[in-house]
Amino acid sequence: METENFGMVAISVTVLATLLITANYFFGPKYDSREPPVIHQKVPYIGHVIGLLQYGLRYFEVLSTKHPLPAFTLQTLGKKVYVVNSPDLIAAVQKNAKALSFNPFISFVSPRIFNAGDEANKIIHDNIDGEKGPWGLLHDTSRGMHIALAPSDSLDWMTKTMLTKLEEHIEPLVVGNNEVELDLYKWVRKGITVASTEAVYGPKNPFNHKPDLEDAFWDFESDITMILLGIAPSITAWKGNNARKRFIAGLVEYFEDNGPETGSDLIRARWEANKRYGCQQYAASFEIGDLVGVLINATPSFFWMLLHIYSRPTLLEELRAEIAQATESTTTGNTTTQSIIVSKLKEYCPLLLSTYQETLRIQTHNTSSRWVTKDTVIADQYLLKAGNVIQMPGYPVHMMPSIWGSDVESFNPHRFLKIEKADKKSKDKSQKQHPASFRTFGGGATLCPGRHFATAELCAATAMMLMRFDIEPLHNGGTWVIPRYKYGKLASSVPPPDRDVKVKIKTRKGLEDVRWQFAFEGSVSKFEVFGG
Numbered sequence: 001m002e003t004e005n006f007g008m009v010a011i012s013v014t015v016l017a018t019l020l021i022t023a024n025y026f027f028g029p030k031y032d033s034r035e036p037p038v039i040h041q042k043v044p045y046i047g048h049v050i051g052l053l054q055y056g057l058r059y060f061e062v063l064s065t066k067h068p069l070p071a072f073t074l075q076t077l078g079k080k081v082y083v084v085n086s087p088d089l090i091a092a093v094q095k096n097a098k099a100l101s102f103n104p105f106i107s108f109v110s111p112r113i114f115n116a117g118d119e120a121n122k123i124i125h126d127n128i129d130g131e132k133g134p135w136g137l138l139h140d141t142s143r144g145m146h147i148a149l150a151p152s153d154s155l156d157w158m159t160k161t162m163l164t165k166l167e168e169h170i171e172p173l174v175v176g177n178n179e180v181e182l183d184l185y186k187w188v189r190k191g192i193t194v195a196s197t198e199a200v201y202g203p204k205n206p207f208n209h210k211p212d213l214e215d216a217f218w219d220f221e222s223d224i225t226m227i228l229l230g231i232a233p234s235i236t237a238w239k240g241n242n243a244r245k246r247f248i249a250g251l252v253e254y255f256e257d258n259g260p261e262t263g264s265d266l267i268r269a270r271w272e273a274n275k276r277y278g279c280q281q282y283a284a285s286f287e288i289g290d291l292v293g294v295l296i297n298a299t300p301s302f303f304w305m306l307l308h309i310y311s312r313p314t315l316l317e318e319l320r321a322e323i324a325q326a327t328e329s330t331t332t333g334n335t336t337t338q339s340i341i342v343s344k345l346k347e348y349c350p351l352l353l354s355t356y357q358e359t360l361r362i363q364t365h366n367t368s369s370r371w372v373t374k375d376t377v378i379a380d381q382y383l384l385k386a387g388n389v390i391q392m393p394g395y396p397v398h399m400m401p402s403i404w405g406s407d408v409e410s411f412n413p414h415r416f417l418k419i420e421k422a423d424k425k426s427k428d429k430s431q432k433q434h435p436a437s438f439r440t441f442g443g444g445a446t447l448c449p450g451r452h453f454a455t456a457e458l459c460a461a462t463a464m465m466l467m468r469f470d471i472e473p474l475h476n477g478g479t480w481v482i483p484r485y486k487y488g489k490l491a492s493s494v495p496p497p498d499r500d501v502k503v504k505i506k507t508r509k510g511l512e513d514v515r516w517q518f519a520f521e522g523s524v525s526k527f528e529v530f531g532g
Contacts, residue, residue, distance in 0.1 A: 034383035036071035036082055039063060048074045048081070056225070056488045057367045057393070064396035071382055080388040082372075085396045087403070087434040092378040093370060093390060094436065094444025100378075100390060102446050103128050104371035106138065112230045113292075115244065116285040123279050137277045142449075144269025145290075149449040151526035154265035159456045159525050161264070162199035163342065163518045165208075166191055166461055173469060173505050176512055181474055183500040185303050190214060192299045196457070200294060202263035206250040213250045219243035220288075221296060225490045244288070251284035266290075292491050293450055300496040302458050305359045307501065308411055309462070310471045311480035315355070315413050322349045323463045328519070338511075339519035340467065342460045346527055349463070354416035356459055357529060360440040361398045362411055365485065366493035368392040368442050394439030394493070403437045440493055441529070455527040460518060467508075468516050474502040 031038060041047025051059040060083050063072070070086035084090055093100050107128060111121050127136035148154045169191040173180050193214045197207040207213045220227075223240025227233045233241045260271040270290065274283045309316055326344035330337050345352060370390040377383050384390065401408045404415065423432045441448040448454075465471075473480050483497035 031073070031075065032383055032385065034377075035080075035385065036073045036084075036382050037069065038073045038075055039067055041075075045077055048076050057391070057490060058365060058487055060367055060391050060393040061365065061395045064393055065399075068396075080385070082382075082384055082388060082390045084390060084392045087397060087436040089379055089381070090368075090392050090397070090439075090443065091434070091436040093392065096376055096378065097445040098129075099372070099374050099376045100370040100384070101129065101373050102370055103138070104373070105369055109228060110289075112228050112233075113224075113288055114282070114285040115241075116282045120279060120282040120285065123277055123282075126277075137273060137279065140273040140276060141270055141286075144273055145266060146449045148264065148266040148269050149453055151452055151523060155453060155456075155525035156520070156523055158199040158264050158266065158453060159342070159460075160518075160520050161202070162195045162453075162457050163460055165195040165198040166457075166464075167517065169194060170464060170468070174507055176507070179504045179506045181502065181504050184306065184471075184503045185300075185497055185500045188303045188306070189218065189299050191461075192302060193217065193295055196294050196298060197291070199453075199457075200264050200267050200290070201254060201259055202267070204254055204257055204259040204262060206247075206254045206259075210250045213247045216243040216247040216250075217291060217295070220247065221292070221489075221491070224292075225488055228490050248284045248288075251287050255280070255283050293448075296489075296492045297494045298454050298458060300492070300494045301360065301363065301454070302461060303497065304363045304494070305356060305458065305462055306465060306471070307480065307482060308359055308362075308413075309355065309466065311482065312413075316466065319349075319352055319355065319463075319466055322351050323467055325349075326463070327467065335515055336513070337515045337517060338467070339517050340460065340463055341519045341521055342456070342524040343520070343522045345459055345463060349459070350417055350420075351413065352459055352463060353455075353527065353529075354420075355413040356455065356462070357416045357438070358411060358413050360494065361404070361415070361438065363494045364394045364398060364440045365487070365495050366394045366439065366442075368394070368439070368446065392439070397437055397439050400437075403434065451529055452525055452527060455529050456525050459527060460524075464516065464518065468511065469505050470508055471503050471505050474504050 043050060048059075051062070055062055060081075063074075064083060064085050068085070071082060071084045071089055074081040074083065084093055107125055110124050114120060114124075123137050127133070128138050130136070130139060148158075194205075194207055198205045201207070207217075220240045220243040223233075223237035223243075226237035227240055227244075229236075255271070260268045270286070271280075271283060274280050274286065279286075309319060323340065323345070325348040326341050328339045328341060330339070368391075370392075372384045372386050372388045372390060374386045375383065398404070399408055405412075419433050436443055441451045472478050481501075483499050483501060485495040486498040487495055489495055
């Protein structure tokens with residue numbers, strides 16, 4: 001009986017393999033020698049599918065590390081994936097925004113992420129590629145966001161609102177000479193969530209008035225990969241699916257209460273676009289994408305930046321000395337107030353900005369995606385055929401010694417200071433740092449419009465923490481042990497840690513009776529970031 005069963009299994013496997021090979025031969029994508037070279041699969045025909053199921057989008061990093069080529073092709077049963085790693089080729093892809101478009105991915109993702117129904121999907125997709133002219137919900141929303149998030153009075157308002165709200169989150173850490181013990185990532189997550197949403201939604205911020213919405217959003221985020229895959233999310237992502245309903249309900253109340261009237265120019269721009277195209281009833285659902293953009297990367301970025309700095313005592317003291325130049329002290333009666341002047345951080349704290357960018361370089365594990373809408377030759381080098389997908393993983397570019405130096409795998413907080421100095425000296429454009437070599441914020445038509453806000457809020461928040469507190473790990477004998485990444489987050493560029501870090505926080509010695517605050521003089525929103 002066992003021999004018979006084994007024979008039947010062998011026959012079934014042989015038949016299945018034959019069918020796969022035959023189907024791929026007749027219906028699979030044909031390779032053109034002008035395309036990037038093919039990386040063959042360990043398991044014929046389905047090897048890359050297995051790799052993607054095992055590693056997620058990090059599979060492109062794994063292959064790029066193993067095969068350090070400017071570009072290569074992955075052949076699957078139905079499509080090809082072109083993986084592009086060279087900054088020159090990435091820049092060429094970004095310049096071909098119509099032929100190599102991101103918009104088809106919006107068509108794929110929006111029904112899954114918003115779950116707003118067929119009518120909402122129809123409105124989103126109407127003229128999504130702009131072929132009928134500069135109009136449509138996507139066009140108008142994107143334009144309004146770029147205007148609101150560009151360095152301006154609008155962005156200054158958002159930055160000031162965020163940092164003022166963050167002060168309220170930081171203040172309970174002050175308990176005289178006593179220490180506060182907490183889970184650092186959990187504390188960071190709450191602070192970024194409440195303060196950043198306040199900057200968007202204003203005084204009627206539902207995340208402030210309904211604290212349970214914070215947990216609802218992050219429960220949704222924890223299941224976002226299965227939700228994006230769209231495989232029975234009510235079952236495979238039941239927790240996130242139910243959480244989405246809860247925080248959408250809170251946002252519905254916000255819009256019903258005319259929340260945008262007192263909110264940021266950003267939320268007003270989105271609300272006006274929704275009204276223009278008759279989809280006010282879907283506005284709360286559409287906010288999901290923007291909440292992901294505001295919260296999902298800023299939270300781990302702040303966490304990793306604090307860890308990198310506090311685990312390096314010399315860097316900590318360098319930064320404190322630098323930030324002190326952007327700080328003013330005043331005394332009224334018996335009260336001394338130290339004010340961190342946010343606008344002066346840009347001028348007096350180049351090491352702080354370099355440390356921030358180095359944190360992003362080391363921690364970024366994103367990939368930029370494009371859909372090939374018509375046959376295109378990039379950089380007079382490679383043919384990309386219509387109907388296939390382009391993936392541009394950031395980490396392999398961030399780990400290229402030819403771009404970043406021989407210490408590329410090490411955290412070097414001074415790296416971007418050296419790059420800026422070298423670029424200023426060089427008159428030859430080809431010798432300057434390639435603008436497409438820093439991938440955290442993407443590039444081209446999809447360059448993150450929120451990069452200025454993220455940079456201002458995180459640099460200022462970090463400056464306040466460094467100046468006010470000493471932070472030590474609670475365990476491991478006071479030695480910092482940096483956690484690993486929690487991979488598998490399809491929507492995030494900067495992955496969170498795989499575990500929290502318990503710390504003890506104490507007001508710096510001699511500063512127990514000092515009051516601290518952010519001060520705002522002139523524009524506070526224009527922080528120059530490399531590549532953006």
